[in-house]
Amino acid sequence: MNEMKTAIYPGSFDPVTLGHLDIIRRASVMFDRLIVAVMHNQNKQPMFSVRERMDFLRRTTEGLPNIEITSFGGLLADYAKQQGACAVVKGLRAVSDFEYEFQMALANRKLNPELDTVFLMTSAEYMYLSSSVVKDIAVHGGSVAGFVPDGIIQDIVRRTGKDG
Ligand code: ADP
Numbered sequence: 685m686n687e688m689k690t691a692i693y694p695g696s697f698d699p700v701t702l703g704h705l706d707i708i709r710r711a712s713v714m715f716d717r718l719i720v721a722v723m724h725n726q727n728k729q730p731m732f733s734v735r736e737r738m739d740f741l742r743r744t745t746e747g748l749p750n751i752e753i754t755s756f757g758g759l760l761a762d763y764a765k766q767q768g769a770c771a772v773v774k775g776l777r778a779v780s781d782f783e784y785e786f787q788m789a790l791a792n793r794k795l796n797p798e799l800d801t802v803f804l805m806t807s808a809e810y811m812y813l814s815s816s817v818v819k820d821i822a823v824h825g826g827s828v829a830g831f832v833p834d835g836i837i838q839d840i841v842r843r844t845g846k847d848g
Contacts, residue, residue, distance in 0.1 A: 691715040691771040692764050697722050697737045698730045700744055701818055701832050703810035707775040710804055712748050719767055724757035731819055731843060744833040761795035772799060777806045
């Protein structure tokens with residue numbers, strides 16, 4: 685029996701937002717080890733490569749000792765087993781997130797009965813915040829300050845070619 689409690693927080697993180705970081709901080713005190721896993725997702729056309737997204741996460745979680753940044757493709761249930769994780773962490777923003785997440789949680793439990801899903805409610809100030817909102821603002825030349833960590837603002841500005 686492994687005493688160490690590992691959880692996985694999966695997502696696209698394209699790019700990481702203050703909403704994601706809030707969930708990461710809160711989950712990191714609940715588990716001994718938190719794996720933040722960047723998903724390879726063929727369906728979406730990302731703004732940043734998996735490597736860039738992992739780099740942003742690394743730079744912005746530097747002070748947190750029990751975080752690991754990884755990437756994965758394929759089934760989350762299999763990846764969780766491979767990493768010895770007992771839980772998947774998900775953030776919930778609105779009721780609209782719920783139905784899909786509920787379905788995924790039940791499917792994952794069926795695939796890996798040892799895996800539970802833990803939902804953390806968003807902090808009120810990040811309720812409206814998603815990576816897509818950030819990208820929309822950035823491509824139209826708006827400022828993403830206050831939406832993403834300061835350390836990645838320049839990377840976003842450089843990618844969109846707008847100076848926000
Ligand atoms: P998004 O593009 O919507 O930000 P991600 O796939 O990167 O999507 O999100 C990864 C996880 O983080 C999901 O569980 C999502 O519900 C959660 N999440 C994203 N933004 C927030 C937020 N502002 N507050 C709480 N949870 C969030």
